[in-house]
Amino acid sequence: MNLNSLKYFVDVVKLGSFTAAGKKNLVAQTSISQQIQQLENYFDCLLIDRSQNPVKPTKEGQVLFTESEKLxxxxxxxxxxVRKSTTRKIRIQYSSIMDIQLLDKLLDKVTKKQDFNFEIEKVSLSNISKYLNQNKYDFAITFDSEFYQESDIETLTLDQGKYLAGVGSHHPFYNLSSLTMQQVYSSLLIMLSPQKIGKSYQLMLNRSLDKKYHPQISYLADDVESELLLIQQKKLLGFFPEHYPLNLNNNLIKLIPIVDNPHRYKIVLAYKQENLSQVGKLFLKAAKEIVP
Incomplete structure (x- = not known):
């Protein structure tokens, strides 16, 4: 008898089917049947009434089911x-150049206090919240909008600011020092695709509509490089965080403040407290001591 046998038995009782239990556990129905038969041999009694459809546990089977669930x-x-107490690498995910630059600064300060091992990986922004919930990563550094309505995900703010309008040298707004919201939304716009920027896309649309503005989104780009090219070539207007680290002048792109701009951003260190190992908690403690 082993834990897998008990798990298969519990699934058979819950699902009322050997076949369904096999599909759930990605094993053949015959394997499920063999495991249940071994349990019946071990306890020397019938555990499943196979004459019914769906199958039901016998009196003895119901006792085993209740105790197996507890076990x-x-x-x-x-x-x-045990996994939490095991020393391992701290797994961090990020999604943009802003994230990785903030992460570099954070790790530089944290590692001066204590030595940590890190595993760092770039992922799509639209997957970051899902991966954090699935415990594939301990932390995420990205825009806080991705954790909208995720009440069990906590955040530590690393940077925040306003979005600015980005236009190319051929755009009629290029020489202006500021723009009104009316000017912005009278222009043809480009945005990164929802697959690229996750929940930020819909939240920005919602904020615009709340202010009675209807964005004229002409293009959706899959990466920043394509966005910069299209802004210049198609005379489009895009949005960039005010602390964006790329040298946009080399791309002949100018960032212009927007008056009464409702679009704000925060870049945060996100985590689920319940999933953190001991070393993860030590890292979080060190980060909180550094971040203002």
Missing amino acids: LNQFQILEKN
Whole structure:
């Protein structure tokens, strides 16, 4: 008898089917049947009434089902606690050049206080929240809009500011020192695609509509390089964070402040407290001591 046998048994009872339990566990139905048969041999009694459809546990099977659920739940807690106490690399995900530059500054300060091992990976912004919830990463550095309505994800603000309008040298707004919201939304716009910037896309649209502005989005770009090219070549207007690190002048792009601009951003260090290992908690403590 092993934990897998008990898990298969519990799934058969819950789903009422050997076939469904096999599909859930990605094993053949015959393997499920063999495991249940081994349990019945071990306890020397019938555990599943196969004459019914869906199948039902016998009286003895119901006792085993109740106790097996308790045992499996306890094992999950045990496994989680052991993993948390094991020293391992801190897994961090990011999505943009702004994120990685802020991460570089943060790690430079944190590692002066304590030595950590890191595993850092760039991922699509639209996946960051999902991966954090799935515990594929311990932390994420990105725009806070991606965690909108994610109440169990906590954040630490690393940078914040306003979005500016970006126009090319051939755009009629190029020589202006500021723009009104009316001017911005009278222009043809370009934005990064929802697949690229996740929830930020819809939130920006919602803020605009709340102010009774209707964006004329003519192009959706899959990357910043394409966006910069199209801004210049198609005389479009795009949006950039005011602390954007690229040298936009080399691309003949000018960033212009927007009067009464409702579009703000925050770049945050995001995490789920319940998923952090001991070393993850130490890193978070060090980061909080550094960030104002």
